[in-house]
Amino acid sequence: MSGLSAALTINDLRQRARGRVPRMFFQYSDSGSWTESTFRANESEFDEIRFRQRVAVDMRDRSLATTLVGQPAAMPLAVGPAAICGLQVADGEIKAARAAEKFGIPFSLSTMSIGSIEDVAEATSKPFWFQLYMMRDKPFMERLIDRAKAARCSALIMTMDLQILGDRHADVRNGLSAPPKFNLNSISQIVTRPGWAFGMLGAKRRTFSNVVGHAQNVEDLGSLASWIAGQFDQSLTWKEVGWVKDRFGGPVIVKGILDTQDAQLAVSHGADAIVVSNHGGRQLDGAPSSIRVLPEIVDAVGHKTEILMDGGIRSGQHMLKALALGAKGVLLGRPVLYGLGAGGEAGVTRAFEIIRKEADVTMALLGERDVRNIGPHNIYSNDLVRQQGH
Ligand SMILES: Cc1cc2nc3c(=O)[nH]c(=O)nc-3n(C[C@H](O)[C@H](O)[C@H](O)COP(=O)(O)O)c2cc1C
Numbered sequence: 001m002s003g004l005s006a007a008l009t010i011n012d013l014r015q016r017a018r019g020r021v022p023r024m025f026f027q028y029s030d031s032g033s034w035t036e037s038t039f040r041a042n043e044s045e046f047d048e049i050r051f052r053q054r055v056a057v058d059m060r061d062r063s064l065a066t067t068l069v070g071q072p073a074a075m076p077l078a079v080g081p082a083a084i085c086g087l088q089v090a091d092g093e094i095k096a097a098r099a100a101e102k103f104g105i106p107f108s109l110s111t112m113s114i115g116s117i118e119d120v121a122e123a124t125s126k127p128f129w130f131q132l133y134m135m136r137d138k139p140f141m142e143r144l145i146d147r148a149k150a151a152r153c154s155a156l157i158m159t160m161d162l163q164i165l166g167d168r169h170a171d172v173r174n175g176l177s178a179p180p181k182f183n184l185n186s187i188s189q190i191v192t193r194p195g196w197a198f199g200m201l202g203a204k205r206r207t208f209s210n211v212v213g214h215a216q217n218v219e220d221l222g223s224l225a226s227w228i229a230g231q232f233d234q235s236l237t238w239k240e241v242g243w244v245k246d247r248f249g250g251p252v253i254v255k256g257i258l259d260t261q262d263a264q265l266a267v268s269h270g271a272d273a274i275v276v277s278n279h280g281g282r283q284l285d286g287a288p289s290s291i292r293v294l295p296e297i298v299d300a301v302g303h304k305t306e307i308l309m310d311g312g313i314r315s316g317q318h319m320l321k322a323l324a325l326g327a328k329g330v331l332l333g334r335p336v337l338y339g340l341g342a343g344g345e346a347g348v349t350r351a352f353e354i355i356r357k358e359a360d361v362t363m364a365l366l367g368e369r370d371v372r373n374i375g376p377h378n379i380y381s382n383d384l385v386r387q388q389g390h
Contacts (some may be wrong), residue, residue: 003341004350008315010335013351015150017088021260024174025087027281031338032281033166039281041289042312047386049291049321052377054367062363062373064356068329069155069273071127071307074104075356076371077319080275080331081131081157081255081308088340089196091201091305094123096336099348101126102168105191108331111144116209117151123321127154129253133162134240135231144245145216156248157275160266163234166283171359182314193306213310241269256283258293264305273306273328280311280333291322292384309370316358320366323374 015213018026027215028369030290031038064075079100093115100107103125108129109120117130123176126388135141148156170176175186189196200206206356209214212218218227247254254266255275276294278287290311298307322330332351363371366378 004346007342007350008352008354010338010354013335013342013347013354014338015240016177016343017338017347018197019044020193020276021088021341022193024171024176024186024189025084026172026341027174028084028168028176029082029088029112029334029341031168031170032282032285032377033168034285036281036285036286037289037342037352038278038289042278042281042295042316043314044312045289045291045384046312046321047317048382049301049324050380050382051317051321051362051366052379053365057367059364059367059369062360062369064359064363066329066372068106068308069129069253071106071154072104072238073329075319075352075359076323076327076329077313077352077355078106078129078308078329078331079108081110081129081159082333082337083106083110083112084114085110085337085340086133086205089344090199090341091115091205092337092344093120093141094204096277096340097124099339099352100128100250103349103352107281109153111209111210114203114205114208116205117147118155119209121151121205127152129153129155129157129160131157131255132244133159134214134233134236134244135264136233136235137215137227137231140211142247143214144210145244147210149210149250153250154245155251155253155272156373157253157255158244159255159279160262161279161283162237163236163276165232165233166222166279168282176277192342238269241271245270257297258287258290260296261302263297267301269307271306271307274301274325275331276307276309276311277310279330291325294322294325313355313367315363316355319355319359320362320371320374321379324376325374 066076099163102224110131111133130153163301251272253273254271255265256277257274276290290309294309305388306328308329309327313330319330335351
């Protein structure tokens with residue numbers, strides 16, 4: 001076995017990406033904020049949950065199919081929004097969107113993507129989700145929402161936990177600002193990744209294409225840097241959810257919920273779904289892992305809204321554990337970026353295949369045939385699970 005088929009785990013894809021993507025972009029995807037304790041806990045705390053094995057149950061004809069925010073999904077997984085996919089590999093957003101479309105799962109495009117909303121719409125035929133960061137420039141926000149509507153995006157994700165940036169030391173050390181500052185060090189990182197650099201020469205876009213040419217006075221990389229620095233709206237409150245909903249007219253998914261009161265507020269302000277998330281451990285270091293708070297949020301609002309979660313999903317087993325604790329589905333962050341770095345569209349497809357295979361075999365060993373039936377009965381109660389009343 002060689003190449004991508006030799007990748008049996010998400011970590012195999014990560015190692016492959018590490019050798020192919022310039023260090024500053026690889027580390028951008030691979031790190032968390034400050035001590036990275038939340039980043040690490042997101043994944044490691046899945047180990048505290050143990051499955052309940054059942055035997056002698058007819059395990060033929062298994063199905064992983066479900067719906068996520070009203071959209072059919074081949075498994076309970078969607079690609080989460082991630083900035084600058086297009087710097088992990090040329091045209092990264094388009095490649096990830098195509099992989100998701102072919103696999104039959106929803107794709108989300110970040111506001112801070114390299115490929116634009118229109119690029120992704122043109123390259124795909126199924127609707128995708130668009131993620132909004134609330135910016136101070138209201139006319140720009142209005143146009144952004146209208147563009148998402150015109151591109152037939154089937155949902156908007158409003159990310160609430162990044163109005164100020166958590167310090168990621170790797171990025172500071174690598175001089176990774178927006179736009180990246182190129183110096184001798186970064187140039188040497190690029191020269192040692194010739195495959196990446198060669199691909200980039202043919203890339204459709206190399207800047208934040210949802211912004212440049214669309215926001216007033218942002219025509220080039222220089223003006224973009226100062227625009228971004230001043231634009232994340234620190235006065236954001238819940239009332240903006242209603243404003244976005246009215247303008248968009250379709251489902252709004254509120255992302256970045258870790259607290260039960262916030263979950264209730266999101267629902268009372270009209271969220272059609274929420275994502276339990278700590279931004280992959282990139283914002284408030286010291287916050288709990290997403291899987292730890294998921295059960296209490298399910299208890300609080302699970303009967304009123306659809307609950308998705310993300311953070312630390314690296315296997316099909318993680319996905320099923322999140323379902324057992326009440327999530328309808330999960331979003332995938334870094335594994336998609338590793339897949340892109342490891343092998344573009346095929347690398348992302350490989351990440352999906354790894355997760356699907358693990359989920360399918362695990363379901364069989366749980367004695368379950370339909371993923372929609374996964375629930376608390378599939379796991380043992382323990383400290384992480386019991387304290388939330390399950
Ligand atoms: C490199 C990177 C960029 C990200 N950019 C965004 C973004 O632009 N918008 C957003 O809402 N979330 C963003 N996220 C957070 C992801 O959507 C998601 O919450 C997180 O990555 C999930 O954790 P995981 O990486 O452990 O799967 C980003 C995450 C990473 C790793």
